[in-house]
Amino acid sequence: AQTVTQSQPEMSVQEAETVTxxxxxxxxENNYYLFWYKQPPSRQMILxxxxxxxxxxxxxxxxxxxNFQKAAKSxxxxxSDSQLGxxxxxxxxxxxxxxxxxxxxxxxxxxxxxxxx
Amino acid sequence: NAGVTQTPKFQVLKTGQSMTLQCAQDMNHExxxxxxxDPGMGLRLxxxxxxxxxxxxxxxxxxxxxxxxxxxxxxxxxxxxAPSQTSVYFCASSYGQGPYEQYFGPGxxxxxx
Numbered sequence: 001a002q003t004v005t006q007s008q009p010e011m012s013v014q015e016a017e018t019v020t021x022x023x024x025x026x027x028x029e030n031n032y033y034l035f036w037y038k039q040p041p042s043r044q045m046i047l048x049x050x051x052x053x054x055x056x057x058x059x060x061x062x063x064x065x066x067n068f069q070k071a072a073k074s075x076x077x078x079x080s081d082s083q084l085g086x087x088x089x090x091x092x093x094x095x096x097x098x099x100x101x102x103x104x105x106x107x108x109x110x111x112x113x114x115x116x117x
Numbered sequence: 118n119a120g121v122t123q124t125p126k127f128q129v130l131k132t133g134q135s136m137t138l139q140c141a142q143d144m145n146h147e148x149x150x151x152x153x154x155d156p157g158m159g160l161r162l163x164x165x166x167x168x169x170x171x172x173x174x175x176x177x178x179x180x181x182x183x184x185x186x187x188x189x190x191x192x193x194x195x196x197x198x199a200p201s202q203t204s205v206y207f208c209a210s211s212y213g214q215g216p217y218e219q220y221f222g223p224g225x226x227x228x229x230x
Contacts, residue, residue: 004159009157033217042223043205043223043224044221044223044224045160045207045209045221047218047219050217050218091159091160093160095217103148103150103165103167103211103213103217103219104150104162104165104175105150105152105160105162105209105219106162107152107159107160107161108159109157109158109159110157110159
């Protein structure tokens, strides 16, 4: 079974700073997807960024980028020029590719990120 | 296009009561699922469906039933609520083929006393 671990329960940075959230996972699968979801106080789950394991290039979405290290099973999220609206819980999630049970998301415990003015 | 909708947003039950959490999507997604979110534990999969008439268990299925009679709807039933089922429940849906982005509903906060 796959597991996802986020070792930072809480983080806090000043507005405009860069922050990196850590995520490690354990799997025997070779093809899979990794995600970062954001959950603001509204409780809505919002997809931030997605990485396909077969792609060596790290995914980027505007101020959000990942550092995907497949051999180390590490998938960190970097937020550049952080904004007050980035304050939220962030969840790392794993999904295997294809086969029975595909599309089942396995989530980490979450990191509560606070951006201070 | 309403996306994924869930009703109710909040619910308080007494131990032993039954209820159904409703979930609907209007994106013609084949895949639908239910997760529960507890403090410090992230989201955990309860049940999922890969299409109408097909359901399967996730990580924490005990105490919950599901059915999928239409593509649009995927209700979650609690037959005899227990305090351990106090949680926030999320429904999600996605296309059966890639790019595998799952769209989440707004959640239902359930309290069982």
